[in-house]
Amino acid sequence: MSQDAAIIAATRHWVESAVIGLNLCPFAKAVERRGQVRYVVSRAETEEQLLADLRTELQHLAATPTEVTDNTLLIHPGVLRDFFAFQTFLPRAEAAVRKAGFRGVFQVASFHPDYQFANAEPDDLGNLTNRAPHPTLHLLREASITQAVSDFPATETIYERNLATLNELGREGWEKLGIKPAADESATDAGV
Numbered sequence: 001m002s003q004d005a006a007i008i009a010a011t012r013h014w015v016e017s018a019v020i021g022l023n024l025c026p027f028a029k030a031v032e033r034r035g036q037v038r039y040v041v042s043r044a045e046t047e048e049q050l051l052a053d054l055r056t057e058l059q060h061l062a063a064t065p066t067e068v069t070d071n072t073l074l075i076h077p078g079v080l081r082d083f084f085a086f087q088t089f090l091p092r093a094e095a096a097v098r099k100a101g102f103r104g105v106f107q108v109a110s111f112h113p114d115y116q117f118a119n120a121e122p123d124d125l126g127n128l129t130n131r132a133p134h135p136t137l138h139l140l141r142e143a144s145i146t147q148a149v150s151d152f153p154a155t156e157t158i159y160e161r162n163l164a165t166l167n168e169l170g171r172e173g174w175e176k177l178g179i180k181p182a183a184d185e186s187a188t189d190a191g192v
Contacts, residue, residue, distance in 0.1 A: 038072040054093055115132075
């Protein structure tokens, strides 16, 4: 299995086991089952390279019908592995969306192996809702979000429901899902 294929497989496992399996995002199952989620591995090693890949993926989404690709997970294992650096980068990603002329069309959600919500302790189970095997920018169509929210009653309860689910599952249950931060795969492909 190639390095990129392994990175995508780990991310798909997280989507299937946690995001869909635990119903952390009630909107994810339908688009994943229809094959409308695009998984892209960025080989960026700098923030500038990642911004270029982000712009490329935004253009791809803009040129692709929603029924073919609804959203993109831009996985970037070689850059922003430090969570603080990742958080500091996010306004630049949002600015890139605006500068590309996609304000109100696309938005960026963020996932990271060390994700930590503001005012949360590092080991708080609630952080797991946004912990993916690799740093990932999730490019979403705002029209799809609007539609999903209108179809789902009480979206304001999702966060509380997720916390209850994760507290019931516990750290041991999460570990049994086999989702953990991946080793640094930005190194060579040797042995893969």
